[in-house]
Amino acid sequence: MSFGQRIKELRENKKLLQRHLAASLEIDTPMFSKIERGERKAKREQVLKLAKLLETDVDELLTAWLADKIYDLVKDETTAVNAIKVAETTLKYSKIEKQL
Template structure:
């Protein structure tokens, strides 16, 4: 999910991977993999990316987290049930902290 967003941002801003790579001080292959969800994006890179693309980090963070969740449940049975359990629990914990 994050990958697509990053690619889209880069393209609408008209940047080349080479340019973004320079800002993060990595090579272009690394950027390519981020945009294809083949490498996780570190919190640190996420922050830099939000600067490079001039958007609030808050716009990327949910996607970033979602990818991490996705990776936990992918190829696993009961993923949806698990997510619902978690949502319920969070809801529940909120009312009595």
Template sequence: MNYLGNKLRELRASKGLLLRQVAAYIEVDTALVSKLERGERKAKRGHVEALAKIFKVNEKELITLWLADQVFDLVKDEEVANDVLKVAESELKYVKSSAKE
């Protein structure tokens, strides 16, 4: 999947920014930003945080897409992918409920 890349391209276009402008802001080369948008490279968390600032969007939204891409890439070829995700979701619910106590 390329949830983050698609969102980045959409945001950049809506702001009327060039690849080189975005690249300069996050201090990378233009080719990297292009590859991030196409899903050919993975962003670092710091890049995602900086991109949220340049596009003036909720950082949590971009981090969510970034993590979703990573999870998908990790389990996409596994026969038990859905089971893995269910177990992880169950564990996360347990961790959150335990933290509230």
């Protein structure tokens, strides 16, 4: 499930309107609508605020948000799957290095 879909689901569960959350994020309703539909990407700090406002796990939202960004970056590339695998490997190695 995409970040926007998840936000919408959580918002509706809490019976909140777009304008409520938009106001909390200090953006207008059209902008919030676009974030919910994936037409625009939220900023990282907005994700953090939304996790609080929606009383949900911030890591769950950050994961969905970041996954959207990765997908967006690679979706038109034929080498996407390979590149993701390479990046994942690099990431794991870099984590091991940091432990040393």
